[in-house]
Amino acid sequence: DVKVTQSSRYLVKRTGEKVFLECVQDMDHENMFWYRQDPGLGLRLIYFSYDVKMKEKGDIPEGYSVSREKKERFSLILESASTNQTSMYLCASSLSRGRIQGDTQYFGPGTRLTVL
Amino acid sequence: LAKTTQPISMDSYEGQEVNITCSHNNIATNDYITWYQQFPSQGPRFIIQGYKTKVTNEVASLFIPADRKSSTLSLPxxxxxxxxxxxxxxxxxDSNYQxxxxxxxKLIIKP
Structure with a gap:
């Protein structure tokens, strides 16, 4: 089974802090994704990566950056956390670059981030 | 701007068939339609995927009409x-992945 793990289930940070969310997948998948999930808004894509050191902006990249130094690991960075970034953050991976639109995504359990 | 629209909530009873419809009026030729299920405190999980007509697996069916502007997930x-x-x-x-x-x-099943 594909396993996607996220570094924390719950995180509480203060406004202005730099926040790192880590995601690791164990199935040699090429694509990795970061989403945020808010009530009534569903999943919104922040960034995705289709290869090491490659990244593409999603729908809401403002206030976030990402890093993918190794194939299995994809990090989401909040340079200066703000209260409006309080949310559930979900990481996902999928197999191949060639057909992202049809790939099955495998999700981690999520990190609930609260920014005070 | 492409958009997918689905009902906010539905109720049904054990043993019934449930159909959830999604509207995607601006779907394009190369687009795929996929449905995911999410339980509390978990990430979404793949249920079924289709491109056109009907797809069935061990847990659900997916009906897609010829114009592909909607799709219906059916849970038996x-x-x-x-x-x-x-x-x-x-x-x-297409060239810009979206x-x-x-x-x-939110589907609530009652006894």
Whole structure:
């Protein structure tokens, strides 16, 4: 089974802090994704990566950056956390670059981030 | 702008068939339609995917009409454990990859 793990289930940070969310997948998948999930808004894509050191902006990249130094690991960075970034953050991976639109995504359990 | 629209919530009873419809009027030729299920405190999980007509697997069926502007997820004989949020996703397959998620349908199954 594909396993996607996220570094924390719950995180509480203060406004202005730099926040790192880590995601690791164990199935040699090429694509990795970061989403945020808010009530009534569903999943919104922040960034995705289709290869090491490659990244593409999603729908809401403002206030976030990402890093993918190794194939299995994809990090989401909040340079200066703000209260409006309080949310559930979900990481996902999928197999191949060639057909992202049809790939099955495998999700981690999520990190609930609260920014005070 | 591409958009997927689905009902916010639905109720049904154990043993019934449940149909959840997603509208995606601006779907393009290379786009795929995928449905995911999410339980509380978990990430979404793949249920079924289709491109056109009908697809069936061991847990659900997916009906897509010829114009592909909507799709219907069908869950046969639901049980209490099917209570979850169901998401419709349109994956855009042109040069600019887009993943267009619906806002989710909260399905509550009653005994």
């Amino acid at each position: 004989r639901v049980s209490l454990s099917d209570t979850a949020v169901y998401y419709c996703l349109v994956g855009r397959g 993943l267009i998620w619906g806002a989710g349908t």
